[in-house]
Amino acid sequence: MKVGTISNYINKKTVVIFLIQLILVITLLGYQAWRNSSVECLKCHSDKEKMAKLNYPQFYVTQEMIENEAKHPNVKCHECHLGNGRSNDPDKAHKGMLRVLLVGHNGQMLNRKNIYPYALLPSGDDKIREMLPKIKGNGALEPHPEVRNVLWHDRNIETFNFDPDIAKKTCGKAECHPEELKQFNTTIMATNFRQRTMRTWLEPYGPQN
Ligand code: HEC
Ligand code: HEC
16 A cells, blocks of 8 residues: 655655755754854953953953843853854954944044043943043043943944844844843834924924924
C-alpha cells in the first residue's frame, strides 16, 4: 500500500537542494547567535589596565556594575548600546553604537571626544542642570559653554524626539519588552499628539496661544 506521494519527489536533485537550504539557514542562525554578544566590549571595558592605557580609565565598566545599575540580570552591553560586540577594534565596535547626545547651541550634535571626554556624573547644586557637563570657572563649576543640552541615546539625532526604531532594537526587542513598546507607541506622549497638530506659535492655536 502506498502512503502519500512525497517519495515520488525524493531524488538526488531535491535532496541536494534541501541540504543546501538547511546549511544556509543553520549558517545564518549561527551567525546571528554569534553576533548576539558583547564579549569584546567587556574584554576591553572591564580591563582596568587596558582602559587606562587607552587614556580612558573613566570608562571602565564591568558586567557586575551594569547589572547593579540597570537592575537587569544578565543584560549585555549591545542590548542597550547596539554596536559590534565581536570586534576588538574600538572604532569598529562603536560603529552604529548608541551613546549620550551632547547638543550644541545651534542644535548640532557635538563630538564628545573633542568637547568633554570625562565621565558624565551629576555635579553642582542646581538639580535641573546637574547632568550637564561642567568646567571650572572662577572658582565654581560652570556649565560647559558649548553644550546646550544632554539627551540620552534613545532619541532620534535629527529630531531629538523619541525614536520608535531605536526602542524596537533595544528595550522593545522580542526577548525584552515588546508589549510595553507597542502600548507606549499608541500614547499621547509617544506620538507627540498635541504639538504635531500645531502649525504656528499663536493661531489658531499653538504652544503660545
Ligand atoms: C578595544 C577596546 C574597546 C572595545 C572593544 C569597545 N570599547 Fe567602548 N570605548 C573604548 C574607549 C577607549 C572609549 C573612549 C574613546 C571613544 O569614545 O572612542 C570608549 C567609549 C565608549 C562609550 C562612550 C562613548 C561616548 O561618546 O559617550 C560607550 C557607551 C562604549 N564605549 C560602549 C562600548 C560598547 C557597547 C562596546 C561593544 C559593542 C564597546 N564599547 C567596545 C574602548 C573600547
Ligand atoms: C540597561 C541598558 C545599558 C546596558 C546593559 C549598558 N549600558 Fe552603558 N549606558 C547606558 C545609558 C543609558 C548610558 C548613558 C548615556 C547614554 O545615553 O548612552 C550609558 C553610558 C555608558 C558609558 C558612558 C559613561 C559616561 O560617563 O558617560 C559607557 C562607557 C558605557 N555605558 C559602557 C557600557 C558597557 C561596556 C556595557 C556592557 C558591560 C554597558 N555600557 C551596558 C545604558 C546601558
